[in-house]
Amino acid sequence: MLLELRGVSKRFGGLQAVTGLSMTVAPRTIHGLIGPNGAGKSTVFNLLTGVLPLSSGEIVFKGARVSGLRPSEICRRGIARTFQATTLFRESTVLDNVLIASHLHAAKAFVPTLIGTAAYRDKERSVCTGAQGLLVSLGLADVADQRAGNLPHREPLAGLTAQESADTMAVLRALRAEGKTILLVEHDMRAVMGLCDVITVLDHGVRIAEGTPRDIQANPAVIEAYLGAEESRA
Amino acid sequence: MPRRPGLSPALGFGLLAVAGVAVPVLTRDSYYLDVATTMLMNLVLTLSLRFEMSTGQLNMAHISFMGIGAYASALLVTRAGWSFWASLVVALLVAALVAVPVGRIALRVSGPYYFLITFAFLEVLRLFFNNSFVDYLGGPSGLVEIPRPHPLPLSGGAIGFTGKLPQYWLMYVLCLVAAAVLIRLEYSRFGLVASAIRQRDLLAETLGVDVIRYKLGVFVLGSFFAGLAGVFFAHSHQVLHSSDFGLEPMVLLVVFTVIGGAQSVWGPVVGTLVLSVTSELLRELHHYEILVYGAVLMVVMLVFPEGLVSLPGRIARALDRRRGSKARAVGARVAP
Numbered sequence: 001m002l003l004e005l006r007g008v009s010k011r012f013g014g015l016q017a018v019t020g021l022s023m024t025v026a027p028r029t030i031h032g033l034i035g036p037n038g039a040g041k042s043t044v045f046n047l048l049t050g051v052l053p054l055s056s057g058e059i060v061f062k063g064a065r066v067s068g069l070r071p072s073e074i075c076r077r078g079i080a081r082t083f084q085a086t087t088l089f090r091e092s093t094v095l096d097n098v099l100i101a102s103h104l105h106a107a108k109a110f111v112p113t114l115i116g117t118a119a120y121r122d123k124e125r126s127v128c129t130g131a132q133g134l135l136v137s138l139g140l141a142d143v144a145d146q147r148a149g150n151l152p153h154r155e156p157l158a159g160l161t162a163q164e165s166a167d168t169m170a171v172l173r174a175l176r177a178e179g180k181t182i183l184l185v186e187h188d189m190r191a192v193m194g195l196c197d198v199i200t201v202l203d204h205g206v207r208i209a210e211g212t213p214r215d216i217q218a219n220p221a222v223i224e225a226y227l228g229a230e231e232s233r234a
Numbered sequence: 235m236p237r238r239p240g241l242s243p244a245l246g247f248g249l250l251a252v253a254g255v256a257v258p259v260l261t262r263d264s265y266y267l268d269v270a271t272t273m274l275m276n277l278v279l280t281l282s283l284r285f286e287m288s289t290g291q292l293n294m295a296h297i298s299f300m301g302i303g304a305y306a307s308a309l310l311v312t313r314a315g316w317s318f319w320a321s322l323v324v325a326l327l328v329a330a331l332v333a334v335p336v337g338r339i340a341l342r343v344s345g346p347y348y349f350l351i352t353f354a355f356l357e358v359l360r361l362f363f364n365n366s367f368v369d370y371l372g373g374p375s376g377l378v379e380i381p382r383p384h385p386l387p388l389s390g391g392a393i394g395f396t397g398k399l400p401q402y403w404l405m406y407v408l409c410l411v412a413a414a415v416l417i418r419l420e421y422s423r424f425g426l427v428a429s430a431i432r433q434r435d436l437l438a439e440t441l442g443v444d445v446i447r448y449k450l451g452v453f454v455l456g457s458f459f460a461g462l463a464g465v466f467f468a469h470s471h472q473v474l475h476s477s478d479f480g481l482e483p484m485v486l487l488v489v490f491t492v493i494g495g496a497q498s499v500w501g502p503v504v505g506t507l508v509l510s511v512t513s514e515l516l517r518e519l520h521h522y523e524i525l526v527y528g529a530v531l532m533v534v535m536l537v538f539p540e541g542l543v544s545l546p547g548r549i550a551r552a553l554d555r556r557r558g559s560k561a562r563a564v565g566a567r568v569a570p
Contacts, residue, residue: 075442
């Protein structure tokens with residue numbers, strides 16, 4: 001397994017955000033992480049990338065423990081993340097955004113392939129559309145992690161048009177074909193079901209299901225988490 | 235790697251170097267040389283202050299490290315009998331060395347908290363200079379009788395530094411060295427990462443930048459150059475007083491830097507030049523100097539927050555817009 005979470009918990013004061021979460025991510029897959037609002041998906045991302053410290057449990061990446069390391073060190077080990085598309089170096093040009101990431105990893109040759117043509121690479125980030133911003137954001141994470149690692153990716157499709165959404169999905173698939181592993185948080189269920197090889201479902205910080213998209217769609221616990229149980233409605 | 239169109243680093247540095255040579259060519263008047271020497275010393279301070287600001291942190295204790303360099307060199311020369319040239323090197327290293335633990339503590343926080351911690355350090359150190367080890371540091375009456383820089387022994391003689399002119403040249407060389415290093419860094423990977431940290435430190439961190447260690451490196455190097463200015467200050471003024479390293483001169487450095495434009499490496503150059511000249515012209519108003527600076531600072535922040543260096547670009551854009559609207563007007567007439 002490429003990435004393994006073992007009994008990971010996170011508590012914020014009185015709030016138990018994630019409880020004893022164990023899951024594994026296989027290499028070269030797109031692994032979906034879904035769940036209703038407040039299920040703890042963002043917290044898992046922050047734990048995974050070292051932005052937040054774990055309350056208990058451990059995270060193992062490529063056979064070595066990464067929980068407890070600084071985010072920069074975790075990135076160097078091969079886990080890069082994207083934030084939402086609006087999180088970029090806003091005053092820098094698109095090219096500079098990617099250069100910042102590439103300079104840190106001496107992978108300059110790659111730069112423009114993912115973010116596309118030179119047409120908008122010199123623009124200030126603020127004039128990018130959501131989709132362009134997102135692709136840049138993906139580019140940053142990809143450049144930061146040239147060594148076939150893991151790309152946790154957060155809500156890439158929020159606020160995109162249908163066409164932009166389709167383009168983005170194509171990029172994610174291309175990354176998988178390149179040998180990357182992607183952990184995806186996304187609310188667009190059709191996209192999740194279409195893209196992911198495996199899906200893990202969280203509710204109130206607990207894993208309630210894991211399996212292929214088909215399994216997940218049929219799982220009563222998942223349906224209950226999203227729609228509420230039938231009994232409670234009656 | 236120039237990040238935005240504008241002054242190229244080589245051209246900017248060349249202009250600075252030529253302007254520096256021009257001063258003694260144009261005048262040998264000791265008053266003007268004095269003003270120019272102080273300007274170059276302030277330039278080292280503002281360039282290094284801006285260098286630290288490029289990661290998004292305003293270090294209010296910057297001038298304290300100038301003080302550490304100054305007192306260290308004065309003591310090494312007067313008490314330990316060192317040569318100025320040896321103490322120049324060692325005093326800088328002392329300033330940089332003290333910066334390591336101070337930076338480690340202060341950089342645990344950022345934003346206003348960092349500002350307050352460094353401000354507290356500024357005051358603590360000023361009081362230390364004023365009240366502690368009075369026998370060594372001179373106490374409230376100051377540390378006096380610091381010798382001029384010793385003659386620099388060279389093959390076939392020595393260069394003396396008692397006159398205004400050789401002192402100017404000494405400061406000129408020190409300033410060029412500092413400017414070369416700091417400008418070069420701005421246009422390197424270093425500057426790119428600094429800008430990334432300033433804009434979004436969390437994103438930089440998750441892209442692999444060890445933000446704390448990076449900020450510490452910047453802090454230590456900035457303090458090193460502040461110490462450089464301090465050593466020169468000690469031996470050219472020959473008297474040190476704790477108030478030389480207090481809040482008021484620190485605020486002046488911030489004003490120079492911000493009015494020039496803290497976003498650009500050229501901001502401190504422009505700010506220091508313009509404001510030093512202005513301050514000499516307004517000498518009659520000496521008591522109101524800070525008042526005037528305060529007012530100018532407010533106006534600059536309101537009208538062009540990116541500082542004086544942003545003016546040419548703003549004017550060019552305004553002209554472009556006017557030309558553009560004229561072109562559109564012509565087009566409108568041609569269009570059906």
